[in-house]
Amino acid sequence: xxxxxxxxxxxxxxxVGEDFKDYERIxxxxxxxxxxxxxxxxxxxxxxxxxxxxxxxIVTAYVAPLLVPYSxxxxxxxxxxxxxxxxxLMGTDKFGRDMFVRVWEGMRVxxxxxxxxxxxxxxxxxxxxxxxxxLGGKVDGVMQRIIEVLNGIPNLVIAILVMLVLNPGIxxxxxxxxxxxxxxxxxxxxxxxxxxxDQEFTLAARSLGAGRxxxxxxxxxxxxxxxxxxxxxxxxxxxxxxxxxxxxxGLGIQVPKASLGSLINDGYQELRFHSYLLWFPAAxxxxxxxxxxxxxxGLRDALDxxxxx
Amino acid sequence: MAALNGNANVExxxxxxxxxxxxxxxxxxxxxxxxxxxxxxxxxxxxxxxxIVGESGSGKSxxxxxxxxxxxEANTIVRGGEILFDGRDILQLSEKQMQSVRGRRIAMxxxxxxxxxxxxxxxxxxxxxxxKKHLGMxxxxxxxxxxxxxxxxxxxxxxxxxxxxxxxxxxxxxxxVVIAIALSCDPEILxxxxxxxxxxxxxxxxxxxxxxxxxxxxxxxxxxxxxDLGVVASTAHRVxxxxxxxxxxxxxxxxxxxxxxxPYTWGLLASIPLPTADRSLELIPIPGxxxxxxxxxxxxxxxxxxxxxxxxxAEEMPEFTRFSDxxxxxxxxxxxxxxxxxxxARIGGTR
Amino acid sequence: MLRYVARRLVIMFVTLFxxxxxxxxxxxxxxxxxxxxxxLTPQSREVLFAKYGLDQPLIVQYAKYMLQxxxxxxxxxxxxxxxxxxxxxxxxxxxxxxxxxxxxIMGLIPGLIFGVAAALRHxxxxxxxxxxxxxxxxxxxxxxxxxxxxxxxxxxxxxxxIAFFDSWAHSIMxxxxxxxxxxxxxxxxVRSEMLEVLGQDYxxxxxxxxxxxxxxxxxxxxxxSLIPLVTVLLPLVVGIVTGSIVIEQIFAIPGIGTLFVQSIxxxxxxxxxxxxxxxxxFFILAFLVQDILYAIIDPRIRVA
Numbered sequence: 001x002x003x004x005x006x007x008x009x010x011x012x013x014x015x016v017g018e019d020f021k022d023y024e025r026i027x028x029x030x031x032x033x034x035x036x037x038x039x040x041x042x043x044x045x046x047x048x049x050x051x052x053x054x055x056x057x058i059v060t061a062y063v064a065p066l067l068v069p070y071s072x073x074x075x076x077x078x079x080x081x082x083x084x085x086x087x088x089l090m091g092t093d094k095f096g097r098d099m100f101v102r103v104w105e106g107m108r109v110x111x112x113x114x115x116x117x118x119x120x121x122x123x124x125x126x127x128x129x130x131x132x133x134x135l136g137g138k139v140d141g142v143m144q145r146i147i148e149v150l151n152g153i154p155n156l157v158i159a160i161l162v163m164l165v166l167n168p169g170i171x172x173x174x175x176x177x178x179x180x181x182x183x184x185x186x187x188x189x190x191x192x193x194x195x196x197x198d199q200e201f202t203l204a205a206r207s208l209g210a211g212r213x214x215x216x217x218x219x220x221x222x223x224x225x226x227x228x229x230x231x232x233x234x235x236x237x238x239x240x241x242x243x244x245x246x247x248x249x250g251l252g253i254q255v256p257k258a259s260l261g262s263l264i265n266d267g268y269q270e271l272r273f274h275s276y277l278l279w280f281p282a283a284x285x286x287x288x289x290x291x292x293x294x295x296x297x298g299l300r301d302a303l304d305x306x307x308x309x
Numbered sequence: 310m311a312a313l314n315g316n317a318n319v320e321x322x323x324x325x326x327x328x329x330x331x332x333x334x335x336x337x338x339x340x341x342x343x344x345x346x347x348x349x350x351x352x353x354x355x356x357x358x359x360x361i362v363g364e365s366g367s368g369k370s371x372x373x374x375x376x377x378x379x380x381x382e383a384n385t386i387v388r389g390g391e392i393l394f395d396g397r398d399i400l401q402l403s404e405k406q407m408q409s410v411r412g413r414r415i416a417m418x419x420x421x422x423x424x425x426x427x428x429x430x431x432x433x434x435x436x437x438x439x440x441k442k443h444l445g446m447x448x449x450x451x452x453x454x455x456x457x458x459x460x461x462x463x464x465x466x467x468x469x470x471x472x473x474x475x476x477x478x479x480x481x482x483x484x485x486v487v488i489a490i491a492l493s494c495d496p497e498i499l500x501x502x503x504x505x506x507x508x509x510x511x512x513x514x515x516x517x518x519x520x521x522x523x524x525x526x527x528x529x530x531x532x533x534x535x536x537d538l539g540v541v542a543s544t545a546h547r548v549x550x551x552x553x554x555x556x557x558x559x560x561x562x563x564x565x566x567x568x569x570x571x572p573y574t575w576g577l578l579a580s581i582p583l584p585t586a587d588r589s590l591e592l593i594p595i596p597g598x599x600x601x602x603x604x605x606x607x608x609x610x611x612x613x614x615x616x617x618x619x620x621x622x623a624e625e626m627p628e629f630t631r632f633s634d635x636x637x638x639x640x641x642x643x644x645x646x647x648x649x650x651x652x653x654a655r656i657g658g659t660r
Numbered sequence: 661m662l663r664y665v666a667r668r669l670v671i672m673f674v675t676l677f678x679x680x681x682x683x684x685x686x687x688x689x690x691x692x693x694x695x696x697x698x699x700l701t702p703q704s705r706e707v708l709f710a711k712y713g714l715d716q717p718l719i720v721q722y723a724k725y726m727l728q729x730x731x732x733x734x735x736x737x738x739x740x741x742x743x744x745x746x747x748x749x750x751x752x753x754x755x756x757x758x759x760x761x762x763x764x765i766m767g768l769i770p771g772l773i774f775g776v777a778a779a780l781r782h783x784x785x786x787x788x789x790x791x792x793x794x795x796x797x798x799x800x801x802x803x804x805x806x807x808x809x810x811x812x813x814x815x816x817x818x819x820x821x822i823a824f825f826d827s828w829a830h831s832i833m834x835x836x837x838x839x840x841x842x843x844x845x846x847x848x849x850v851r852s853e854m855l856e857v858l859g860q861d862y863x864x865x866x867x868x869x870x871x872x873x874x875x876x877x878x879x880x881x882x883x884x885s886l887i888p889l890v891t892v893l894l895p896l897v898v899g900i901v902t903g904s905i906v907i908e909q910i911f912a913i914p915g916i917g918t919l920f921v922q923s924i925x926x927x928x929x930x931x932x933x934x935x936x937x938x939x940x941x942f943f944i945l946a947f948l949v950q951d952i953l954y955a956i957i958d959p960r961i962r963v964a
């Protein structure tokens with residue numbers, strides 16, 4: 001140990017008053033779960049970029065049409081197949097429609113799908129899973145069977161079947177997602193609720209007389225928030241992807257409306273001579289998927305309680 | 310709490326096996342540098358059990374891992390100090406050299422037996438791994454030895470148990486297996502990091518008894534990391550008290566329990582519920598929580614929670630005062646200019 | 661263990677039953693009817709309807725159909741000249757299977773390598789690159805990748821044939837397009853599993869035994885990481901099947917995917933039903949296989 005060089009005066013040995021005892025400062029700021037996660041998230045450059053890109057895409061999707069005087073549906077056969085130019089940032093298609101506007105309309109469709117998937121996840125998936133996990137027993141059994149069966153039917157099949165009955169279009173896709181898109185969220189929430197239910201703090205709350213509803217809202221759900229966010233972030237890209245695939249094979253959004261998937265298909269048809277019709281929507285779509293996936297990964301890493309060290 | 314004379318009979322000699330000098334270890338994290346160990350010095354004699362006592366966050370586990378160099382390489386920074394073993398500084402050894410030390414000369418038992426064993430490998434091979442690597446034993450010989458070891462730690466029908474998986478063992482049994490693994494190559498030092506914390510009290514007693522027996526029989530030196538003074542009382546020869554990354558008092562078992570010299574140690578002793586104590590005396594828990602390792606306090610780390618704190622405590626770290634050959638503590642109360650302070654009645658009355 | 665398997669089988673059958681029922685009724689609700697060819701007179705149509713039993717009440721049709729299916733007969737296609745659906749499926753399935761399996765083989769090894777390397781060298785350049793590739797592989801859909809490949813490799817450079825299925829060379833691009841997805845998903849799973857395992861106590865214990873890095877990873881880490889890998893089987897299968905529907909369109913491969921899409925476009929009920937049932941059975945079987953595999957490999961389930 002180092003020897004103190006200073007002169008030791010008697011005052012130094014006076015007892016210190018109560019006011020000095022600021023435990024908090026010495027103990028260090030207790031970083032809450034959210035702040036800690038946010039800090040971790042910030043460190044992940046890739047997901048930050050993802051977040052920024054998504055925001056940029058969202059903004060552009062709504063702002064872009066205002067910047068350009070063309071409507072996504074206005075045809076002008078005399079201006080077909082024009083390449084990129086200052087007027088038509090992404091060129092025109094076979095019918096002389098401005099691609100730029102169409103691409104962003106397609107993006108709006110994808111964003112709508114994202115919102116929809118999130119909505120169903122939260123409105124059906126979470127309650128379903130939470131109730132199932134909390135109540136257990138027979139109720140859980142029945143609910144679980146339902147999920148297993150729904151899960152067993154491949155999403156694609158459900159989507160297509162719905163598509164067959166109702167005319168292909170935005171409504172049908174919405175219905176399809178509403179039927180089967182929330183099952184993974186339900187399963188995950190159920191698992192989490194069951195895990196939490198068995199932990200001591202639930203027991204503590206119950207012994208204090210908390211009713212089931214209270215336990216659910218004040219204890220179980222807040223503790224599952226991280227998991228909910230993570231799962232949401234994973235369902236969204238796959239929902240967007242599914243819509244695109246369906247539109248690509250012609251079972252989704254129909255002409256004249258535009259979806260990134262259908263645009264890509266159209267572009268694909270023209271690949272030989274007008275490849276730009278493919279590249280633009282493809283690039284935008286890939287960018288969207290990429291950013292969402294990066295964001296999802298980043299959020300998962302940040303919110304994962306096991307990674308807290 | 311078991312009787313204090315647990316190990317008073319076995320007299321360890323003066324042969325120093327391990328010497329930790331002025332150890333300072335930090336971790337670099339996304340939040341900054343975490344100074345886990347700010348100054349630790351102690352030594353371990355052959356055949357004795359040294360207990361390192363402290364709260365969670367005091368740095369004791371890090372100390373244990375540092376001796377074995379098991380800290381994550383990527384973000385561990387050795388800020389200073391030496392760990393001398395067999396004439397060499399462990400901190401300077403190459404990874405390869407370290408591998409011949411680990412398991413062979415120094416071995417470790419971890420806290421949670423439920424996660425310490427590979428769930429997909431049978432128990433037998435997990436024990437035989439070290440035997441084959443360090444002692445070069447053949448398959449059959451290793452098997453025999455493994456069975457002997459299982460018997461040694463008190464596991465019935467070892468021949469059958471060898472072929473089972475960890476999930477087929479109870480918590481206490483698993484810990485015994487972990488101990489068997491640790492002892493397999495007759496290490497000179499056994500480091501036990503909170504070996505009984507995850508077990509219930511009855512099993513705890515069994516495991517501690519096992520440690521005592523093994524020490525008697527084989528003469529292994531043990532470093533026992535714990536926060537439980539009851540465990541210390543029943544197994545240790547000497548004790549080192551750790552707080553805020555620093556070792557603040559060391560001494561023999563009697564020194565610490567009958568003549569503690571630091572308010573923190575007093576606090577620790579006072580917060581043990583004693584069945585025999587005078588019920589009129591209050592249980593005195595120590596209020597507050599340990600200091601932040603990210604932004605450690607300048608002076609004595611215990612200042613914020615110390616009922617006897619003086620101004621100088623917050624500004625400078627006190628030096629160690631020697632009370633005997635073995636006993637030393639670092640506290641400003643021992644300075645000639647400090648007021649005279651009596652330890653709380655509860656401590657004095659503990660017999 | 662046996663009870664476990666039995667339970668899964670029961671669920672499987674129930675699910676299949678539900679699917680077939682639902683599909684049946686849905687396909688009946690389809691707008692448009694088969695034989696919509698204008699050249700047919702109403703009488704001929706009636707005859708055809710009677711021949712295919714389409715004039716009977718729905719319930720009867722349903723019952724008959726279920727019985728039929730139970731016997732493995734999926735009916736006759738309306739579109740493809742009355743050929744039994746089962747036969748058509750059996751003809752075209754192997755094509756899709758070939759491309760799919762080839763894709764898995766092509767993708768599994770690189771995926772494993774990337775994943776393991778990324779986990780072992782966490783937060784290094786290797787990790788970032790591998791993760792980047794994995795994320796890209798999942799994000800860029802096959803229907804974007806495939807045309808790109810067709811354009812450059814097939815069209816501009818003329819290296820490989822771009823359509824149809826006349827030789828093995830024809831299967832390369834489709835399989836590669838699918839394989840990218842495989843690599844991405846496998847790498848991701850392996851990486852995250854390994855990272856979790858690497859943080860476990862028993863790995864630290866293994867190090868504490870003085871084992872070399874190679875031994876620790878080889879003997880303890882790998883085994884515990886790869887076992888959960890079985891759970892990637894299902895998303896993998898789903899992805900490949902979905903992907904192949906698109907790929908087959910793009911590369912004009914005569915597989916099940918094209919059959920499916922075609923049958924939808926011409927309202928060929930029998931084939932739609934048939935392929936749906938086929939797909940569903942396939943998925944459910946994959947699910948079952950995954951569950952069983954898991955039970956076999958993980959000693960905690962096997963030796964309960």
